[in-house]
Amino acid sequence: MPPLLQLANVTKSFGAVRALKGVSFDLQGGEIHALLGENGAGKSTLIKVVTGAHQPDGGTITVAGQLVPHLSPASAHKLGIACIYQQPALFPDLTVAENIGLRLEPATATRTVNWPGRRDRAAKLLKRIGADIDPDTEVRNLSMPEQQLVEIACALGAEARIVIMDEPTASLTQKEQHLLFAVVRGLRDNGVGVIYISHRLEEIFALADRVTVLRDGESVGTSKTDDMTETSLIRLMVGREVSQIYPPAAGAPGEVALSLKNVSCGASGIKNVTLEVRAGEVVGLAGLVGAGRTELARVLFGLTPADAGEIALQGRAVVIASPAEAIAKGMAYVPEDRRRHGIILEMPIAANVTMAIQRRIFPGAWLRPKAERQLTLEYIRDLAVKTYGPEAPGGSLSGGNQQKVSLARWLATKPKVLILDEPTQGVDVGAKSEIHKLIRRLAREGMAVLMISSDLPEILGMSDRIAVMRGGTITAMLPGKSDAHEVMSAALGQAEKGVAAC
Amino acid sequence: MADSTGKFWKSILLRHETILLIVLVLEWLYFNSVGPRFGSLGNTFDIVRHSVEIGLLALVMTPVILTGGIDLSVGSLLGLCAILFGKFWRDAGMPLPVAGVCTLGIGALAGGLNAALITRLRLPPLIVTLGTYSLFRGLAEAITSGVDTFTNFPASFLFLGQDRWLGIPAQAPIFIIVAVAVWLLVHGTTFGRSFRAIGFAPEGARYAGIPVNRRIALAYVLAGAVAALAAIIYTARLGQAKADAGTGYELFAITAVVLGGTSIFGGIGSVHGTLLGVAAIAVLNNGLVHARQPREVAGMLTGGLLLLALSSSAVPRLFSRLRSRKPAKATQTVSPTPAS
Ligand SMILES: Nc1ncnc2c1ncn2[C@@H]1O[C@H](COP(=O)(O)OP(=O)(O)OP(=O)(O)O)[C@@H](O)[C@H]1O
Numbered sequence: 096m097p098p099l100l101q102l103a104n105v106t107k108s109f110g111a112v113r114a115l116k117g118v119s120f121d122l123q124g125g126e127i128h129a130l131l132g133e134n135g136a137g138k139s140t141l142i143k144v145v146t147g148a149h150q151p152d153g154g155t156i157t158v159a160g161q162l163v164p165h166l167s168p169a170s171a172h173k174l175g176i177a178c179i180y181q182q183p184a185l186f187p188d189l190t191v192a193e194n195i196g197l198r199l200e201p202a203t204a205t206r207t208v209n210w211p212g213r214r215d216r217a218a219k220l221l222k223r224i225g226a227d228i229d230p231d232t233e234v235r236n237l238s239m240p241e242q243q244l245v246e247i248a249c250a251l252g253a254e255a256r257i258v259i260m261d262e263p264t265a266s267l268t269q270k271e272q273h274l275l276f277a278v279v280r281g282l283r284d285n286g287v288g289v290i291y292i293s294h295r296l297e298e299i300f301a302l303a304d305r306v307t308v309l310r311d312g313e314s315v316g317t318s319k320t321d322d323m324t325e326t327s328l329i330r331l332m333v334g335r336e337v338s339q340i341y342p343p344a345a346g347a348p349g350e351v352a353l354s355l356k357n358v359s360c361g362a363s364g365i366k367n368v369t370l371e372v373r374a375g376e377v378v379g380l381a382g383l384v385g386a387g388r389t390e391l392a393r394v395l396f397g398l399t400p401a402d403a404g405e406i407a408l409q410g411r412a413v414v415i416a417s418p419a420e421a422i423a424k425g426m427a428y429v430p431e432d433r434r435r436h437g438i439i440l441e442m443p444i445a446a447n448v449t450m451a452i453q454r455r456i457f458p459g460a461w462l463r464p465k466a467e468r469q470l471t472l473e474y475i476r477d478l479a480v481k482t483y484g485p486e487a488p489g490g491s492l493s494g495g496n497q498q499k500v501s502l503a504r505w506l507a508t509k510p511k512v513l514i515l516d517e518p519t520q521g522v523d524v525g526a527k528s529e530i531h532k533l534i535r536r537l538a539r540e541g542m543a544v545l546m547i548s549s550d551l552p553e554i555l556g557m558s559d560r561i562a563v564m565r566g567g568t569i570t571a572m573l574p575g576k577s578d579a580h581e582v583m584s585a586a587l588g589q590a591e592k593g594v595a596a597c
Numbered sequence: 598m599a600d601s602t603g604k605f606w607k608s609i610l611l612r613h614e615t616i617l618l619i620v621l622v623l624e625w626l627y628f629n630s631v632g633p634r635f636g637s638l639g640n641t642f643d644i645v646r647h648s649v650e651i652g653l654l655a656l657v658m659t660p661v662i663l664t665g666g667i668d669l670s671v672g673s674l675l676g677l678c679a680i681l682f683g684k685f686w687r688d689a690g691m692p693l694p695v696a697g698v699c700t701l702g703i704g705a706l707a708g709g710l711n712a713a714l715i716t717r718l719r720l721p722p723l724i725v726t727l728g729t730y731s732l733f734r735g736l737a738e739a740i741t742s743g744v745d746t747f748t749n750f751p752a753s754f755l756f757l758g759q760d761r762w763l764g765i766p767a768q769a770p771i772f773i774i775v776a777v778a779v780w781l782l783v784h785g786t787t788f789g790r791s792f793r794a795i796g797f798a799p800e801g802a803r804y805a806g807i808p809v810n811r812r813i814a815l816a817y818v819l820a821g822a823v824a825a826l827a828a829i830i831y832t833a834r835l836g837q838a839k840a841d842a843g844t845g846y847e848l849f850a851i852t853a854v855v856l857g858g859t860s861i862f863g864g865i866g867s868v869h870g871t872l873l874g875v876a877a878i879a880v881l882n883n884g885l886v887h888a889r890q891p892r893e894v895a896g897m898l899t900g901g902l903l904l905l906a907l908s909s910s911a912v913p914r915l916f917s918r919l920r921s922r923k924p925a926k927a928t929q930t931v932s933p934t935p936a937s
């Protein structure tokens with residue numbers, strides 16, 4: 096049996112950037128093949144070649160023994176290749192069912208749509224992956240993880256022979272992750288070949304049969320997952336050891352920097368949230384998809400201002416009606432959806448980094464390109480952003496590098512209260528541990544950090560205290576040293592703890 | 598090294614502005630060869646006089662379009678402001694400078710109305726300014742009952758539109774000042790950058806703390822105020838103010854901006870591009886008269902020029918796409934077919 100998919104010596108350049116330098120790769124039917132590598136290693140580029148989104152500069156693609164000379168998105172679809180991109184690519188103004196229908200329904204002779212059938216199928220697919228999403232909602236009203244679930248439903252419904260998943264779990268919580276894993280294993284058992292990209296090593300070990308590591312656009316080896324350990328994988332990927340131990344917590348926290356008393360916001364479903372974050376403290380915000388964590392962050396940052404309750408900064412009651420006001424009061428918010436909210440893809444990295452500090456670095460509103468470039472270069476170096484320079488547009492960066500730029504923008508504001516929403520989504524292991532150290536250092540220097548994360552180890556490893564949200568309110572406060580099970584059951588609402596002592 | 602300098606020149610040469618500049622020079626050379634008086638200094642000043650008002654509108658249309666918006670009301674507002682200027686002076690008995698300042702204020706207010714409807718009611722700029730396009734013109738007609746015109750302005754005022762100052766048309770320095778100011782605003786300040794950010798991603802700009810509504814308001818208020826300035830210069834040039842002043846000017850202004858390389862979807866564009874666009878249209882319109890062509894041809898050619906300029910900047914993109922496809926094809930033919 097020939098492999099389901101075989102790539103030989105594939106190359107691809109973007110201008111002077113050589114994203115793929117001759118990569119060979121193969122995928123068997125009934126296999127989950129993980130693709131691993133640092134940010135900017137070329138993973139997304141490789142799979143875009145397979146889905147026909149990018150034309151390779153050289154090399155060959157063979158699907159089930161058949162050489163495919165020219166792969167377009169349409170022909171890839173016909174060959175049974177389905178893909179969940181790193182960034183959901185749904186139409187925001189259409190409903191979930193319409194989006195799924197657009198991807199999956201062949202055109203009928205009369206160009207008519209079977210509306211009930213479309214809705215039914217969408218509902219069934221969503222149910223199969225355990226997503227609690229109404230097929231009739233418009234996609235613009237869905238959160239990032241919900242959109243990702245819709246993408247997964249599409250890929251599932253395509254009944255493809257080859258399913259590619261580019262960081263499908265980046266913003267999913269454990270509950271959805273487990274459902275997704277079951278779906279992926281089900282696909283494999285039916286003979287489907289799955290290419291799975293993730294920066295979370297534990298997922299790779301839980302799922303993958305084989306793993307291929309990319310480094311700087313080259314394949315540095317393929318092996319059975321069983322033959323590898325986390326350390327050996329990381330060494331292959333990064334070329335050095337990376338400590339996966341979370342940095343130690345700081346000493347006693349300082350004054351209360353941010354305090355919420357019965358904060359509510361009808362429009363975003365936030366109810367009676369009471370919470371304190373002290374200077375020097377990292378408070379983790381855990382919960383399932385739809386628990387209201389991002390919504391709470393948006394309320395705090397003035398994007399959907401609170402309509403009841405009290406918010407105080409450094410003990411002083413404040414009203415925050417817009418992000419501009421929040422920034423002026425020393426708050427920063429690294430948003431969840433980096434492509435829509437975190438950076439502006441068409442603008443240079445430099446403009447993105449300085450966007451929230453325009454007042455400070457451009458006195459009198461006059462641009463100062465030199466100072467801007469200097470500052471941007473510092474952040475590019477500190478966060479190891481892989482790019483050719485500060486003038487590169489944000490959209491030319493790989494997913495993880497876009498995340499770093501989004502982070503840089505808000506670190507540059509030197510806030511007193513930093514709200515992080517999935518700060519390390521899509522970031523590779525090496526950079527992730529650097530970012531964790533950075534967050535700790537900032538906390539030690541007196542910053543108050545509220546960190547939303549769906550990555551449970553991250554929540555457990557980084558938090559001094561953990562607030563668990565469910566249904567738009569905080570249902571439990573747990574100490575930082577809690578175990579995973581405790582947090583999960585609080586998030587699921589199994590053991591009602593109430594707002595326990597902390 | 599050689600490679601990078603080659604690239605540098607290629608990037609300059611393929612710039613939209615460069616192509617437009619070449620078109621402009623060709624236009625000029627052609628009309629100069631067919632119309633004997635075309636190249637004279639007097640005619641050049643004529644071109645300048647006739648393009649200042651549309652040029653002003655195009656300048657301030659640029660930031661509006663950069664934010665992803667559009668202002669269809671500027672031509673009508675020019676008419677309304679011309680009428681009000683006349684009213685202030687003749688009927689309210691204001692001295693001309695005071696009438697001028699009041700007119701500028703009215704223009705800014707009208708721009709503020711556009712801005713308020715767009716940002717507060719979240720209506721699309723196209724719809725809002727289509728409404729105020731009719732509203733402003735209708736007001737102008739109502740005020741004059743459609744017949745009243747204002748004339749007999751003092752010579753000291755007409756100087757502004759008809760005479761020379763330091764050897765150049767008197768309105769030219771005003772235009773230059775506005776052009777430099779708008780250029781600095783768009784290319785040298787955080788305001789310009791905010792316009793672009795809003796044009797690319799309004800939500801993304803809001804998340805970054807940019808006061809989106811205030812910036813949008815700035816663009817429309819500026820457009821309104823400068824439309825009023827254009828109304829005053831228009832009145833001085835023609836020596837009269839009528840309710841139909843500036844009819845259709847909004848479309849000329851938008852054409853010049855788009856011709857100058859500004860994306861109608863917002864984000865991308867430049868003020869110098871707009872200036873080249875204004876010049877290309879002005880030279881074309883004037884040159885056709887010298888080439889003894891009927892006026893009707895002008896509209897046709899302006900349209901043709903617009904399509905040409907837009908597609909010519911698409912040509913390099915087309916080329917690079919073809920090039921990127923070729924090597925892939927080459928390897929296909931030599932690659933061995935794996936045993937199946
Ligand atoms: N459209 C583009 N224009 C220019 N450069 C690009 C473009 N797309 C990708 N690149 C570059 O190609 C390289 C590989 O990017 P790619 O997106 O494949 O990385 P990745 O392995 O998926 O990383 P991540 O883990 O961060 O998602 C990066 O250096 C990136 O900057």
Ligand SMILES: [Mg+2]
Nearest residue numbers: 139181493494
């Ligand atoms: Mg990627």
